[in-house]
Amino acid sequence: MSSTKTRAALRVSARISLELLLILVMAAAVLWALGQMWSVIWPLVVGLLLTTLTWPLARLLRGWGWPPALAASVVTLLFLLVATGIVALIAVPVASQSGELADGVTEGIQRVREWAAGPPLNIDDAQIAQATDTAAARLQSSAGSLVSAVVAGVSTVVDGVITAVLALFLMFFFLKDGPRFLPWLARQLPGRLATDIPAVAERSWDTLGAFVRSQALVGLLDAILIGLGLWALGVPLVLPLAVLTFISAFIPVVGALFAGVVAVLIALVFNGPTDALIALAIIIVVQQLEGNVFQPMIQSRGLGLHAAVVLLAVTLGSSLAGIVGSLLAVPVAALIAVAWNYVREQLSQPPQEPENDEQPAGGAIVS
Numbered sequence: 001m002s003s004t005k006t007r008a009a010l011r012v013s014a015r016i017s018l019e020l021l022l023i024l025v026m027a028a029a030v031l032w033a034l035g036q037m038w039s040v041i042w043p044l045v046v047g048l049l050l051t052t053l054t055w056p057l058a059r060l061l062r063g064w065g066w067p068p069a070l071a072a073s074v075v076t077l078l079f080l081l082v083a084t085g086i087v088a089l090i091a092v093p094v095a096s097q098s099g100e101l102a103d104g105v106t107e108g109i110q111r112v113r114e115w116a117a118g119p120p121l122n123i124d125d126a127q128i129a130q131a132t133d134t135a136a137a138r139l140q141s142s143a144g145s146l147v148s149a150v151v152a153g154v155s156t157v158v159d160g161v162i163t164a165v166l167a168l169f170l171m172f173f174f175l176k177d178g179p180r181f182l183p184w185l186a187r188q189l190p191g192r193l194a195t196d197i198p199a200v201a202e203r204s205w206d207t208l209g210a211f212v213r214s215q216a217l218v219g220l221l222d223a224i225l226i227g228l229g230l231w232a233l234g235v236p237l238v239l240p241l242a243v244l245t246f247i248s249a250f251i252p253v254v255g256a257l258f259a260g261v262v263a264v265l266i267a268l269v270f271n272g273p274t275d276a277l278i279a280l281a282i283i284i285v286v287q288q289l290e291g292n293v294f295q296p297m298i299q300s301r302g303l304g305l306h307a308a309v310v311l312l313a314v315t316l317g318s319s320l321a322g323i324v325g326s327l328l329a330v331p332v333a334a335l336i337a338v339a340w341n342y343v344r345e346q347l348s349q350p351p352q353e354p355e356n357d358e359q360p361a362g363g364a365i366v367s
Helices: 003-036 038-062 070-098 098-117 127-141 143-188 194-235 238-246 254-271 275-304 307-347
Strands: none
Touching: 038 070, 038 143, 038 194, 070 143, 070 238, 127 194, 143 194, 194 238, 194 254, 194 275, 194 307, 238 254, 254 275
């Protein structure tokens, strides 16, 4: 081995390692700073996602000559009406059948007890009563932790309401003043940054819009397929369940699990265990198609990411930050790809023009 080449390779490896270490330290510092400002960043992110969903209508109204403030106000009010209508579409049928639902829950519990009393479990009433007493004793012994959990739950709900209100106000201001942001940003930045940062921001905005539209399309497919399956089984409250499935598509992992559990429970209460198992099978198949086929294909096409990258991004995001991480993993990966593609375009060498030094045909020398 050549000692000179070995030393040169070690020096290059050490320099690259040091540069990568500095980049990782900088990334960790940025993530720490974002975590400290999360109470402000999270409403900002939600407001941006809502703005990408409502901006096409606002742009249409502005194109018709509406003042920006009026267009933003109308779109915000329409969004509130649609959101209220969705809540009413779920709550009103459930409230109208609340009595039947309560009776069905009681009957379902009795069916479960009768099934457990038979083979192969053979659990009699005494064992069930003993298990109930044990559970009650455990609940009494853990009353303090339950109170803490309730307080934490109430705090989470309050934080969610505050985040929703802030996101709604931010959506209004983004709809009203959004087109003026990039020119203002260009005037504040020096040198090439005045061109590069607005260009990356414009591409990032288009990418966020593609993400929201693709997620809405995936949720619509889930709602249609699961709704048709429940309708074929004769399960009541099909429309509220389909709407709940569509909304839950925007909340990864927990949203799909919650909507599936609600649908299976209603099928169990009103139709019995056989239809409940069939509904569970339908939901599992549709969710597997969503996670492994629909979502990677649609998002990879809309965001310019390979399906494998989408799957890996969701897995990494959920392992790092749970539900929020899985929700933001795909758009963050897409924004990183946007920034990388722009940097690569700027750093790439322009094509060299061929030199025009060929001799004339026949080899003659022109003087």
